[in-house]
Amino acid sequence: MSDINPALETFSQEVDELLAAMEEALLGLEGTPDDADCINSIFRAMHTIKGSSGLFGFDDVVAFTHEAETVLDRVRNGERAIDAELVSVLLACKDHTAQIIQHFLFNEDEPLPESLHQQSRALIAQLTGQSAAVGGMPSTQEEKADHFEVDDNTTDSSDNWVISLAFKQNALRNGMDPLSFIRYLQTLGKINEVIITMPTLPRIEDMDPEDCYLNFKIAFSSNADKRTIEDVFEFAEDDCDITILPPNSRQEHYLQLLADLPEDQVKRLGEMLIEIGALTEKEVAHTLNEQCADDNLDTKPLGEMLVDKNILQQPVVEQALKKQEAVKQKVNKESNYIRVDAAKLGYLINLVGELVISGAAMRLMVDKHGLSDVDDVASTMSHLVEDIRDTALQLRMVQIGETFTRFQRVVHDVSKELGKQIQLQITGGESELDKTVVEKINDPLTHLVRNSLDHGIETPAERLRAGKPEKGTIQLNAYHDSGRIVIQISDDGKGLDPEKIVAKAVAKGLVKQDQVLSKSEIYHLIFEPGLSTKEEASNLSGRGVGMDVVKRNIEALRGSVSVDSELGQGTTVTIHLPLTLAxxxxxxxxxxxxxxxxxxxxxxxxxxxxxxxxxxxxxxxxxxxxxxxxxxxxxxxxxxxxxxxxxxxxxxxxxxxxxxxxxxxxxxxxxxxxxxxxxxxxxxxxxxxxxxxxxxxxxxxxxxxxxxxxxxxxxxxxxxxxxxxxxxx
Amino acid sequence: MNQLIHKQENKTELMAQDQLRQYLTFQAGNENLAISILDVKEIIEINTITDVPMTPDYIRGVINLRGNVVPVIDLSARLGRQSSEITKRSCIVLVQVEYKEDAQLLGMLVDAVDEILEIPEANIMPPPDFGADIRTDFIQSMGRVGDEFIILLNINRVLSIKELSQLKQVADYESGNASKEASFSALN
Known part of the structure; x- marks a missing residue:
């Protein structure tokens, strides 16, 4: 990392975080396929990476992420359904993006190798080809289905777009035909009612046959968004005042979208409303112009004007304002975080350690020489040193949750590979422990989780035969207990078979044939080198290396590990670890x-x-x-x-x-x-x-x-x- | 002692080739021994050595070196002789040995430090096949000084972390405490 410049380093960190978020979101989608939050965060990841890569001129990254982004945009707009297959492809895309970015970070000037190019193309084909095959046909069907649905609902007049068209007098003279617009509108949805008003109609003798006096109010039901509807009247803009009020059902939709808006930066009210589609850019520009043109001293804020002008319903505006406030607060809070180099932090902790030692030395001297007046000062200082110690150690404390969630991916990939159905349940992710401990526990944990996946959980058929639900469960749990942290990995799989273990141990010469061992002693045998009860080694585990390494790693952290199991019911591995190493x-x-x-x-x-x-x-x-x-x-x-x-x-x-x-x-x-x-x-x-x-x-x-x-x-x-x-x- | 250290510093300005032939001589177990000056980090006097229990005799304990804990090896015991008695002239020679691409600082307890000798290349002889009562692989070569031979130790062998940390269990053996391996082989 040392040979790349700081901007790139920041970029690489940002990418790492984004990709991690993306992975988490993708896995989250497995459970709740239409979680708008998740979809947004995936989209944002690709989008931001595309933007940043463009800054550095990584054209291949831009090209690739652009394709992914396009597909994701369609997903976001509901044009394409998320399914397990797409999630898998996107996960692969995530990995691939990381790979090509790595390539550029270290070989900035070299072109992308052909193998990566090929991979890019293959993934893009998978992404888009699929969208043609899977997304193409069904989505039109979907649209149709929606269409009928709207038809059914037409009785509910409140669920209509209300479009007001106030044509100016010379509209007809300029070649506008109001009817043609209305006819064209029908291609987007169903016109339920048209009310024609003539507020400016002069007396018959003053009427000019070439003037247009007609205003239309159209009740319109459609699934199209505001922007599309507005585009219908694009040519009429100059000769017609157009207001488009979204239906009430849309209102909820907007409120939902508002809630889902990313909270990464403070936006102006207008921008927010455009982003969710409640307003169009034109409407905002128009209203803002009016606001400026109004010389009146007490100009109304934009929100109020929008409501007054019947462009938007009150609740949407209120919600948007609230959201804006919340984002402001959050952004303020976020800017309070500082990224610190771990090495600097380590140095600080070392210094604090020295400080504690010298504090103790001073204490000793004070006592030795019986300096009673120094005593007060010394004890104040030792209190402060104690506080500094606690705070410094707190700096290194991180929640274990992030480590846990990483296993979602492992479980996802491995269960697919093994043809098993497995879900991962995480509890106690907020338990905190020292960062160095977290880093070092990752490998043993991965091994244990993989063990559970591979050996613990049975195949769906086996599970059904054993009268268990088809889907297996692995639980990761963490909690604090008397100054230590306890991490448990449990599964509801087939459990350990004591007889098999003993037989294997005897074969390996670890125990004598006639030796009487308690249950826990037997289970503990699995931590001995060379003991695996799995007959056949898979590429995950089963070669009998590992559990002894797990034990050694954990003991190196001054921790301990134990196993409990019930044959046919499942296995629980419990790890006790100290909170800090310093x-x-x-x-x-x-x-x-x-x-x-x-x-x-x-x-x-x-x-x-x-x-x-x-x-x-x-x-x-x-x-x-x-x-x-x-x-x-x-x-x-x-x-x-x-x-x-x-x-x-x-x-x-x-x-x-x-x-x-x-x-x-x-x-x-x-x-x-x-x-x-x-x-x-x-x-x-x-x-x-x-x-x-x-x-x-x-x-x-x-x-x-x-x-x-x-x-x-x-x-x-x-x-x-x-x-x-x-x-x- | 300070003189010695000064001497050492002055010499560092000399050519590397000359340095290769400079050796620090010291006494351990009534024998004159030497190591290459390039292996020596520092020579310190003995303060308190904290005993580490359950370790073989040649691990004398640990000391506090400016806030870091450094193990001290009793060289005499390591070479298979009596444990050193700490006297006025006893010193700890700090050396750095490589282990798994890491450098580990070790203290070497010796009975006395003598001087820094320059031994010309021509006076350096290969170790005898037998005859010395020190393990042959510990001896790098023999240096002739006047009419006498001084054993030049191969410090990375003598203080091999791998061996030192392994041999611990042999020591357990000797004191009659069966180690894990022992119990396994007994079961077989």
Whole structure:
């Protein structure tokens, strides 16, 4: 990206966003085929890309998007119905547009390769050819159908266009024939009634046979839009005052259109009304002229004049004004967003991290020297630093919804490929988490969703046989739970078969034939390398690589993953992740002169270890905590086995909770809460379980951050190596 | 120590060809060793080294280097000898090793840093096939200084991240804690 100029970079970003919006809208259309919002947004994407590409002289992009835009315009005008096929072609168009733009971004001066040209042509043919075949015939039928419908409704006189034609006196002299216009009007619809008025008719002796005294009021029913109707009288413009009042049913249509108008920029009232077709340009120009010509001091606003002149109904104008106001507000709000380079943000977060550390160092010095007057200032500052930390971290928080919606496309494509009917339900998309986490969770999520699509959901025939609805459902859900985010991927497919998994695991030598495993232990086996229960590998999944990678990726984010399943009912994969990777609230403890940080969100309580009340000896590693068995680890002993330890008189038990399980850590001293800036330990400690990272204390020393879950698993393995697999907790 | 660093900086202005033949000599496990000066980033004195539990002996711990956490390898232990005792003369030599196209900063705990030597190309010999009690692949070559030979270490082998992070499990082995692999092979 570095070798393209900034304008192009902005362009490429804009294109990315537009195409993403377009894809989302296209997929949205699958559910609600005539959602005007969606259609508009697709049209807008193509239209804007066309415009911007023109600026940079990317003629091939312009040519291609122009075709797509034309088709979309027809869709927008209701001339062409959206169907699954068209959606697919448009999705392909979207991808293709991205491709050719990429080509130009990186090889600006090179012409488009022939392969891309061919693809362009093929897609255009698909777009337009289809429109001839699918759109051509039925659309005329449709028109006819509509026509009859209108005929049926003619009894409702309120549903007519009301066209007033006030011919000027010399209309006939100028070669106008009012009747010919009215006759021509009939080609557009049905004239239900014509009222002829003669307001200027002079006395018979003053009448000039060559003058025209007739005014017409025509009740007209048609599906044509205002512009088309106005065009009928194009030649009469100079000799006739024309007002065209839309029918009442149109009024609702206009209101609807107004509501659907894109809210990207503030437009003038006239422009808005033209855009929805309620007004024509001529009418606006005319009215504005009149407004200017009126020397009267209290000129009426355009809206009022339009209503007065009977060009538009009051509600439409009111709605338009309201809309204008709303757009103004929204645009104001949008201009408050600033695009920031992620690297700059990362740098800021780093600095804040350093600030937190130096704040702690200052705190230490203040306490050490007992400077009571500095104390106040110091505590004010640490409050501020805390606020800065929170705000800085908030900057990186993004909603997970966008990541989720991306899977609509995956589900759409894959289900088509597999011949399955699958819908994706998304809940909790507004849950926020750190951008880096979101980025890194994308791959594991994709894998899990694909797994569900491929292995989980059955074919429609199988589903019907199993008494399930033909259409399978995959659910993506996210919610916050005790300082972590939980992401669930569930499907209502065939579920995991424990026997198959065990058989496979035995075949692979992962477990012994006679080993007794609990259900959750069995399910957890699927995260072992080389285990796939699918007999045949497809191009999606099934090669048995993946689930172990998924697990590793998630654990690299200090998260955990678990599976639950019911044979024949479906599978749920649950992922627990930390909200952020940069700073956590930590709880500092000391064991054998080394300091350790336990993530505060995992600390349940701290209890004093009283050797009188608690029967602790070296053989037994659990205590009775209010009637419950609580296993514990003596941190000092566990970490430094080979050294002799002297236990201090007062030890404390820190009770930690992870998921549903609880455990205790015995430590020598508690140092309380502190803000912990997580420093990565680096590649060297990649394989180290139980230590999640390190932090620099105010004193300049390094303290290690415990990975509670990893530590407990590590301890479990040591107690009973054969249980190494049952790492699920 | 500062003198050493100054020396190093002055020499950087010399021709690259000359630099190729400059080596930093130091002691680890009662042996004179050297590495190419181009591998050395910095030499620092020892402050506090925080022990990292559940790691083999040759991983001495981590230090705070201007806000970054850097692992420290006990060179003597890594070469299969006793763990170093920290004395007044102990130093940490910071080196950078490549791993998966990433550079990783590592500290190397040595007993003492001696000097920077220029060894002419002619005095550099291939390593002996056997005889040295250091793994042969750790030795890049032998340098003759006067009547003695100094082992020139291949730092990317000695401090190979891939190996260091792998060997951790062997160490687990040794201390009697069966690793995952161990349990699997036991089951078979």
């Amino acid at each position: 700073i956590i609230d930590g709880f500092m403890v000391e064991a054998q002169k080394e300091r350790y940080i336990i993530p505060l969100s995992m600390v349940e309580e701290c209890v004093e270890m009283n050797s009188d009340e608690w029967q602790i000896d070296d053989t037994q590693h659990y205590v009775n905590l209010r009637g419950q068995v609580l296993p514990y680890l003596r941190l000092g002993d566990f970490f430094h086995k080979n050294k002799k330890h002297t236990h201090t008189q007062r030890e404390s038990l820190v009770v930690v909770r992870f998921g549903e399980a609880k455990a205790g850590f015995v430590v020598d001293e508690l140092h309380g809460e502190n803000q912990t800036v997580i420093k990565p330990l680096g590649k060297l400690f990649e394989n180290l379980n139980g230590i999640g990272g390190a932090t620099v204390l105010g004193s300049g020393d390094v303290a290690l951050i415990l990975d509670v879950q990893g530590l407990i698993q590590h301890a479990k393995k040591q107690v009973n190596p054969t249980l190494a697999l049952s790492s699920s907790v």
